Amino acid sequence: xxxxxxxxxxxxxxxxxxxxxxxxxxxxxxxxxxxxxxxxxxxxxxxxxxxxxxxxxxxxxxxxxxxxxxxxxxxxxxxxxxxxxxxxxxxxxxxxxxxxxxxxxxxxxxxxxxxxxxxxxxxxxxxxxxxxxxxxxxxxxxxxxxxxxxxxxxxxxxxxxxxxxxxxxxxxxxxxxxxxxxxxxxxxxxxxxxxxxxxxxxxxxxxxxxxxxxxxxxxxxxxxxxxxxxxxxxxxxxxxxxxxxxxxxxxxxxxxxxxxxxxxxxxxxxxxxxxxxxxxxxxxxxxxxxxxxxxxxxxxxxxxxxxxxxxxxxxxxxxxxxxxxxxxxxxxxxxxxxxxxxxxxxxxxxxxxxxxxxxxxxxxxxxxxxxxxxxxxxxxxxxxxxxxxxxxxxxxxxxxxxxxxxxxxxxxxxxxxxxxxxxx
Amino acid sequence: xxxxxxxxxxxxxxxxxxxxxxxxxxxxxxxxxxxxxxxxxxxxxxxxxxxxxxxxxxxxxxxxxxxxxxxxxxxxxxxxxxxxxxxxxxxxxxxxxxxxxxxxxxxxxxxxxxxxxxxxxxxxxxxxxxxxxxxxxxxxxxxxxxxxxxxxxxxxxxxxxxxxxxxxxxxxxxxxxxxxxxxxxxxxxxxxxxxxxxxxxxxxxxxxxxxxxxxxxxxxxxxxxxxxxxxxxxxxxxxxxxxxxxxxxxxxxxxxxxxxxxxxxxxxxxxxxxxxxxxxxxxxxxxxxxxxxxxxxxxxxxxxxxxxxxxxxxxxxxxxxxxxxxxxxxxxx
Numbered sequence: 011x012x013x014x015x016x017x018x019x020x021x022x023x024x025x026x027x028x029x030x031x032x033x034x035x036x037x038x039x040x041x042x043x044x045x046x047x048x049x050x051x052x053x054x055x056x057x058x059x060x061x062x063x064x065x066x067x068x069x070x071x072x073x074x075x076x077x078x079x080x081x082x083x084x085x086x087x088x089x090x091x092x093x094x095x096x097x098x099x100x101x102x103x104x105x106x107x108x109x110x111x112x113x114x115x116x117x118x119x120x121x122x123x124x125x126x127x128x129x130x131x132x133x134x135x136x137x138x139x140x141x142x143x144x145x146x147x148x149x150x151x152x153x154x155x156x157x158x159x160x161x162x163x164x165x166x167x168x169x170x171x172x173x174x175x176x177x178x179x180x181x182x183x184x185x186x187x188x189x190x191x192x193x194x195x196x197x198x199x200x201x202x203x204x205x206x207x208x209x210x211x212x213x214x215x216x217x218x219x220x221x222x223x224x225x226x227x228x229x230x231x232x233x234x235x236x237x238x239x240x241x242x243x244x245x246x247x248x249x250x251x252x253x254x255x256x257x258x259x260x261x262x263x264x265x266x267x268x269x270x271x272x273x274x275x276x277x278x279x280x281x282x283x284x285x286x287x288x289x290x291x292x293x294x295x296x297x298x299x300x301x302x303x304x305x306x307x308x309x310x311x312x313x314x315x316x317x318x319x320x321x322x323x324x325x326x327x328x329x330x331x332x333x334x335x336x337x338x339x340x341x342x343x344x345x346x347x348x349x350x351x352x353x354x355x356x357x358x359x360x361x362x363x364x365x366x367x368x369x370x371x372x373x374x375x376x377x378x379x380x381x382x383x384x385x386x387x388x389x390x391x392x393x394x395x396x397x398x399x400x401x402x403x404x405x406x407x408x409x410x411x412x413x414x415x416x417x418x419x420x421x422x423x424x425x426x427x428x429x430x431x432x433x434x
Numbered sequence: 435x436x437x438x439x440x441x442x443x444x445x446x447x448x449x450x451x452x453x454x455x456x457x458x459x460x461x462x463x464x465x466x467x468x469x470x471x472x473x474x475x476x477x478x479x480x481x482x483x484x485x486x487x488x489x490x491x492x493x494x495x496x497x498x499x500x501x502x503x504x505x506x507x508x509x510x511x512x513x514x515x516x517x518x519x520x521x522x523x524x525x526x527x528x529x530x531x532x533x534x535x536x537x538x539x540x541x542x543x544x545x546x547x548x549x550x551x552x553x554x555x556x557x558x559x560x561x562x563x564x565x566x567x568x569x570x571x572x573x574x575x576x577x578x579x580x581x582x583x584x585x586x587x588x589x590x591x592x593x594x595x596x597x598x599x600x601x602x603x604x605x606x607x608x609x610x611x612x613x614x615x616x617x618x619x620x621x622x623x624x625x626x627x628x629x630x631x632x633x634x635x636x637x638x639x640x641x642x643x644x645x646x647x648x649x650x651x652x653x654x655x656x657x658x659x660x661x662x663x664x665x666x667x668x669x670x671x672x673x674x675x676x677x678x679x680x681x682x683x684x685x686x687x688x689x690x691x692x693x694x695x696x697x698x699x700x701x702x703x704x705x706x707x708x709x710x711x712x713x714x715x716x717x718x719x720x721x722x723x724x725x726x727x728x729x730x731x732x733x734x735x736x737x738x739x740x741x742x743x744x745x746x747x748x749x750x751x752x753x754x755x756x757x758x759x760x761x762x763x764x765x766x767x
Contacts, residue, residue, distance in 0.1 A: 031550040032543060059550040063542065066577030073536035073574060077507065077543025080530055083550050085543065103533050207505045207528040207544060209556055216508075216531030217518040 012187050017149040017179045020186040021114060022047025024153040026057055027194040028112075028160045030086040031201075032078035033062045034071040038093040039126045040176035041116030045088050068093035072100035072113070079109040080215055082208070084160070084201040086111070090176060091118035094132045098139075101169075105140025105231065107216060108204070110163035110170070112156065113141075117277065117328075118176040119363040123414035127364020128176040130277065130328040133305070134337045140231050142170040142238055143306040144258065145276040149179050149186050151303070154257030157189070158245050160198050165241060166234050167204045173305075175278040177364070189253055197252050235307035242304055260309035262301045263316050265291065269298030271379055272320040272353075274313070274342055276302045279326065279360070279367055286372040297376050305338075310345040317346070320353045324379050326390075328361045335359075335387040356383060360390035367391075396420055462656050463495045470497040470526065472506075477524040478516040482685025484675030484692060485513055485590040488649045489561065492588050492673065495656040497527065499663035500557040505544050506530070509537035509562030509571055512597040513590060535570035537562045538578035541585040557663065561588040564605035565595045567672075568632045575632075579639035579668045586662050586669045589632065592677035600680040604630050607700070608752070609745050610732045612680075617735035626748060633672050633706070640709035641668040648674040648703060650692035654715060658705065674701045682731025694726040699753035702760045716764040717757065723750045 013020065022044050025033075033052065035045035052062040065071045068089050075085035089097060094115060104111050115133055119125040133143055144159060146152035152174045163170040174180055205215060219227055239260065246259040264284055266272050273283055280301040287297045300316045302309070317323055323346070327336030334340060339357035346352040356379050361367045371391050378384070400417055404410040463469050472493040479486035497504050508514045508531045517524040518531065532540045541560035548556045560578075562571055567589040578585055594612050595601040601614040608626040611617040615624040636644045642665045647655040655673060662669040676683060676691040683691055695701035696715070700723060703715035724746055727733040736743050757763050 032546045034543075059552075061546045061550055063546060063581070065539065065542075066580070067573055069536060070539040070542075070574050070577050073532065073539035074543035074546070076532050076536070077530070077540035077545075078547040078550075079543070080532075080540075081505065081544040081547035081551075083543075083547035085547075099533055100536060107532070207530055207547075209503045209505065209528055212526065212528040214518055214520075214523040214525050214529045216514075217520040217523065218515060219520065223520075 011190070012185055014183060015186050015188075016043065016181060016183050017152055017174070017186075018043030018181065019047045020149055020153050020188060021156060021174070022051065023188055024156045025086055025114075026051045027189060027191055028157060028198055029057065029060070029084065029200075031060050031083035032075065032085045033060065034065050034074045034085070034087040035062060036065050036068050036071045036087075036089070036093065038068065038090050039116075040118055040128070040180045041088040041090045041114060043180060044114055044116070068097040069100055072097040072104060072111070075111045075113075076100060076104050076107065076109055079104070079111050079203070080107065080205065080207055082201070082203045082206040084164075085109075086113070088114040088116065090116040091120050091126075091132045094136060095120060098136065101136050101139045101141065104169045106227070108167045108231075110167050110201070112159045112163050113169065113171050114156070115171050115173045116176040116180045117173050125363040126176075128178050128328070129362045129364070130173070131330070133171065133173045134329040134331070136171070137306060137337065140168070140235075141306065142168055142235065142304070143173055144170065144304055145173045145302065146175075146179060147278060147280045147301055147303070149182060149184055150255075151257050152179055153186055153188065154249065154253070154255070155303075157194055157197060158249055158258045162238065162241060162245055164201055166238055168231075168234050168238065173277070178278040187255070193252055197249065238307050239304075239309060239311075258303055260302075260304045260312045261316060262303065264299040264301070265296065266298035266300065266316055266320065269296045269320065271322045271324060271376060272298040272300060272317055273324045273326060273376070274300045274302065274338065275326040276305060276338065277328065279328065282367055282369060283326070283372060286369050286376065289369070290373065290376060295377070295380070302338075305341075308341050308345065310348060313342065313345050314349050317353060318349070322356065322379055322383070323353045324356045324358060324376070327357065327359050330359050330362065354383065356388070357386070358388045358390050365391065462491075462653050463498050464491060464652070464656075469494045470502055472497050472525060472527045473517060474524050474526050476522070478519060479512070480679050480685065482678040482688040483512075483516075484649050484677060484688045485563065485592055486516070487688070488590050488655065488673040488675045489513055489588075491649075491652050491655050492561075492659050492671070493527070493559065495659040496557070496559050496586065496663050499660045501555070503556045505548075505556060505558050507532070507537050507541040507544060507558065507560045509560075509566030510534035510597075511563040511566050513561065513563065515597055534566055536574050537566060537571055538585065538587055539574040541587070542578050542581070542583040545584045557586070558584065559586045559588060561590065563596070564589060564591045564593060565603045568604045568630060572632075576635070576639065579636060579641050579670070582641060582667045584666050584668070586659070586671070588659075589670070589672040590675045591672050592675045592680060594677070594680050596677045596680040604628070605632075607749070609736055609749060611735060612732070622735045623732070633670065636670040637706045637709045639668070641670065642666075642708060643669040644706040645671045646674070646701065646703050647671055648692045648696055648701060649676070650689055650696055651703070651715070654703065661705075680732070682734075683729055687729055691726065691729060694721060694729070697721040698723045698726045699757040699762055700726060700749075702756045702762055704760050711760065714760045714762055717762045718764060720757075720763065723753050
């Protein structure tokens with residue numbers, strides 16, 4: 011049924027349709043509305059056999075989910091940013107134990123400087139943890155990916171993160187088609203754990219593993235993620251059949267045929283990119299887009315197939331591997347090694363800490379890639395005046411003080427000067 | 435020893451070897467042929483390990499109380515490492531280890547799973563050492579208490595991080611030498627005025643049941659675990675378990691040291707319900723702390739100058755304060 015609804019509320023309803031049995035809640039912007047929504051649904055008694063647990067930290071949130079999942083319950087939690095890092099140890103632990111927990115990540119920057127707005131730094135910080143990572147482009151996809159995620163996680167017994175751009179998706183009110191309970195029940199069977207704590211069949215879980223077996227344990231995690239590549243496509247097909255719309259999958263392409271430049275990106279930014287592609291196509295410039303829905307496992311083969319005709323590839327990262335560049339670009343570069351004649355790869359960092367990515371900037375970026383290619387990392391819309399002044403200022407004194415505050419002060423002074431010049 | 439000594443029959447009904455002297459019904463769980471042997475033999479604990487002994491008694495008592503419908507969650511630490519060197523496991527029960535600092539939260543999740551999957555009779559115990567409980571696991575522990583989650587948390591308190599090679603924890607007593615509080619400098623060993631006694635903090639949460647116990651009194655330990663299992667909600671038992679390796683003590687002195695910790699007043703034994711102390715175990719034969727200290731190499735630096743070391747007096751003052759605070763002195767007969 012179609013609803014005009016906030017993304018978080020829609021996701022809460024979709025998660026409830028998946029019949030979670032233990033929901034662990036800890037507030038952190040911008041995912042909070044999701045657990046609030048779930049709390050309301052559970053309090054109202056709309057979910058049978060489900061417990062909503064208000065925990066004292068994200069570390070506890072995922073730890074409670076670990077216990078619940080290991081003991082045979084379908085467990086869910088949500089977090090973002092600092093919260094994901096605070097639970098990092100448990101994130102790896104859940105993956106190592108092979109517990110099919112589903113977690114929503116309201117993608118948000120990581121401090122310092124503290125910043126509540128959207129980028130992908132949090133997902134990227136946990137990209138090697140062993141979780142599957144799915145990225146939603148729209149709120150409709152955010153809803154659908156949760157339903158797919160529970161099925162995917164439980165079939166493989168691998169935890170799955172549904173990554174949703176903070177504010178841009180979580181707080182946006184738009185039209186979402188929420189499925190019926192019967193549809194979800196037909197798609198998602200009850201949780202049947204591969205391992206379970208049970209007094210009638212006692213097992214030990216979480217033993218110490220030495221050098222004699224650790225590599226094999228890790229290899230099997232890798233193997234399962236490789237299996238996920240096929241399963242994600244299969245589950246996406248099944249989803250389309252049952253729900254009547256395409257969602258999920260490994261990746262989607264847009265106008266890649268005959269495109270000289272193909273952009274690779276993830277999440278909500280892809281909507282803006284598609285608008286820019288359309289506008290440029292009207293001017294006769296052909297740009298294509300590959301939207302990665304699945305980041306872990308990384309869909310190397312599917313990506314290379316999608317990029318087979320591209321001359322140039324531009325990867326837009328919404329996070330920064332500080333000493334290296336864009337993490338998505340690094341992953342794409344590794345994937346391109348498998349190609350006979352790989353395209354030229356350009357890397358751009360955009361939309362950090364909630365900085366808007368306007369169409370005009372993307373127009374410039376795409377044209378620049380065609381006429382004035384760069385090497386290394388390009389930072390979209392970087393305020394170079396501020397950077398130059400701050401570097402100069404820091405060069406003058408050892409005790410230059412904190413960077414972030416100095417930049418804010420500079421911007422404040424500029425603004426005050428502008429206001430002073432304005433006619434009263 | 436010229437005067438006739440008044441004999442007290444300490445062992446009957448309370449201490450380890452007393453079993454033979456009491457009725458079968460009063461004998462402890464370990465004396466029973468159908469004890470569950472949840473933590474079975476063959477594990478890799480050191481000789482004289484207090485924790486292995488405490489865990490064996492605590493878990494078997496909890497197993498009996500729950501009709502063997504029990505799941506254990508374990509924090510990282512000695513108990514976890516010495517019991518599960520796979521392919522071997524010493525646990526003849528469903529057992530799980532996740533991380534160092536999250537045993538209480540994992541147990542909360544297991545308990546919730548039992549309810550939502552229609553197995554409300556299956557009970558949950560979480561266990562860890564003092565490091566995993568009073569330090570790194572403290573946030574999760576307090577959260578579990580505060581929510582009154584249906585978990586019995588057992589802390590095996592050996593007063594330090596023994597698994598990693600004897601470092602100081604917040605349960606390490608003042609003056610004790612550890613690898614991170616070496617017996618050098620102006621203030622050798624662990625410093626005075628630091629540390630915390632988690633049973634008191636547990637009581638501040640007003641949870642249904644808090645108790646301390648000791649491997650010196652295994653009847654009492656079992657009785658407390660049994661009592662705790664009869665209650666729903668958050669429960670906490672801190673068991674004093676000497677560590678021969680970490681304390682620099684003879685492995686045959688484990689029980690003796692545990693008993694001396696009680697008899698000196700250094701480790702008070704009591705029960706509390708909903709935040710109030712309801713019962714204390716009186717000291718039978720009050721003993722100066724120096725008797726306890728001199729059996730342990732972690733305190734030898736205190737005794738080099740003879741018993742007049744002012745730091746010994748400060749430790750004695752701590753013990754005396756416990757005796758007064760909890761009313762541990764035996765009433766005059």
